[in-house]
Amino acid sequence: MLIATNPTTGESIHAYPPMDENELSQAIERSQEVFQSWKTTGFAQRAAMLKKVAELMRADRERLARLMTIEMGKPINESYGELEKSAWCAEHYAEFGEQYLSPVDLPSDAAHSYVQHLPLGSILGVLPWNAPFWLAFRFAAPALMAGNVCLMKHDEHVPKCAIAIAELFDQACNRLDLPAGIVQNLPIHREQVAQVIKSEVVQAVSLTGSSAAGSAVASLAASQIKPAVLELGGSDPSIVLADADISKAAETLAISRIINAGQSCIAAKRLIVEASVYDEFISKLKSHLEKLKVGDPSLPETQVGPIAREDLRDALHRQVSTTINQGARCLLGGEMPEGSGFFYPVTLLVDVTPKMQASCEETFGPIAVVMKADSAQEALEIANDTPYGLAASIWTSDTQKGIEMANQIEAGQVAINGIVKTDPRLPSGGIKRSGYGRELGPHGILEFVNVQQVWIGA
Known part of the structure; x- marks a missing residue:
């Protein structure tokens, strides 16, 4: 059974039987049939569909937002924001x-030669629980606009979110007299993913998840000679230089660290601060963190909700306890709370060194880790001392210095004097064990197309 648990109470709320092998085969075959129709639609029809989906999502905002809050514990105001961002993503690709x-015309010995971009077919999206709507739309909107169809294997802990996403696309297509089934929800266990990837119908795979999951999916996709885009974990550094606006940096990095209870791949995870402003930064960061309200995510005043699952909270506490035992100072939180649900306190660990657990591993929770660097060069070395390379930020009053440091940061995305975020207009993705390929922006839509060269003789 696929069982969803409300992380606020710890109680099971849904139980669904997974698709059996026959049902899964039928869904895959249906996607092939739908693709034959969908690929013949024009850009105007595809754009109209995406705009209609955005309209339907906004009209059903309250119900859809609460699905996220109930199934994975996202604070309700963040759920509203995620829905709006998802609608924006759909509208962005509808427009651009x-x-x-x-x-693209290219010169050659032909009378005319050019490259065109054609759809591939059925694309499998393997999605996590931490941003159920946004990550689904980040995958589906560009793929659909390119003329592909989508099979969505969502995380089994957010089943109603997955159902609702597929229904939105069916509703939009029905209202516009377009083929239904361009996005199909596959309620399956992770062990069944291999069957989907191996199907001759499926042409490519997109996965957002852990490095371990990415490695398994990438290996299987490669064995089938199918392209994949992987957006994996991160241990994202934020470098705060001595000449930075310390107040702004502390305020922004506090927000970056605790959005979605810190359960975000691009959250600021290692705050690397130059020695001369180290104590000042810690004092201001602590002031922001200790004011945050942890509680019931359905209440609008709540800023930090629960961890999504009990096993994830246990792993997080292990990281914190080990890091403290290794010599870090804990200035806030750090203790497992009593009571129902999977809550964890906002925690501030300082004097963390590169060999400590909270630096070596990705921390997925409201845990701020502060490290000291004697110079900008040492800060850069600490930042790059990780197997991950997803995102980073640099804080400095010297913009040119920030640009020069960005050239040396080993990450797919760098923000200078601002919060790291994803934006439909800009490509997003990582290097090293954070994955490969890009989503969003013009680069994202080009990942799953046939870049076909056409040569025309005289």
């Missing part, structure tokens, strides 16, 4: 998808 995919 045709431009991103326009043919």
Whole structure:
């Protein structure tokens, strides 16, 4: 059974039987049938569908937001924001998808030669629980605008979110007299993913998840000679230099660390601060963190909700306890709370060194880790001393210095004097064990197309 648990109470709330092998085969075959129709639609029809989905999502905002809050514990105001961002993503590709995919003339010995971008077919998206709507739309909107169809294997802990996402696309298609089934929800266990990837119908895979999951999916996709885009974990550094606006840096990095209870791949995870402003930064960061309200995510005043699962909270506490035993100072939190639900206190660990647990591993929770660097060069070395390379931020009053440091940061995304975030207009993705390929922006829509060269003789 696929069982969802409300992390606020610890109680099971849904139980669904997974698709059996026959049902899964039928869904895959249906996607092939739908693709034959969908690929013949024009950009105008695809854009109309995406705009209609955005409209339907906004109209059903309250119900959809509460699905996220109940199933994975996202504070309700953040759930509203995630829905709006998902609608924006759909509208962005509706507006710019045709431009991103326009043919490109290239000179050659032909009378006319060009490259065009054609759909591949059925694309499998393997999605996590931490941003159920946003990550689904980040995958589906560009793929659909390119003329592909989507099979969505969502995390089994957010089943109603997954159902609702697929229903939104079916509703939009029905209202516009377009083929239903362009996005199909596959309620399956992770062990069944291999069957989908191996199907001749499926042409490519997109996965957002852990490095371990990415390695398994990438290996299987490669064995089938199928492309994959992987957005994996991160241990994202934020470098705070001595000349930075310390107040702004502390305030912004506190927000970056605790959004979604810290359960975000691109959250600021290692705050690396130059020695001369180290104590000042810690004092201001602590002031922001200790004011945050942890509690019931359905209440609008709540800023930090529960950890999504009990096993994840246990792993987080192990990381914190080990790091403290290794010599870090804990200035806030750090103790497992009593009571129902999977709550964990906002925690501040300082004097963390590169060999400590909270630096070596990705921390997925409201845990701020502060490290000291004697110079900008040492800060850069600490930042790059990780197997991950997803995102980073640099804080300095010297913008040119920030730009020069960005050139040396080993990450797919760098923010200078601002919060690291994803944006439909800009490509997002990582290097090293944080994955490969890009989502969003013009680069994202080009990941799953046939870049076809056409040569025309005289």
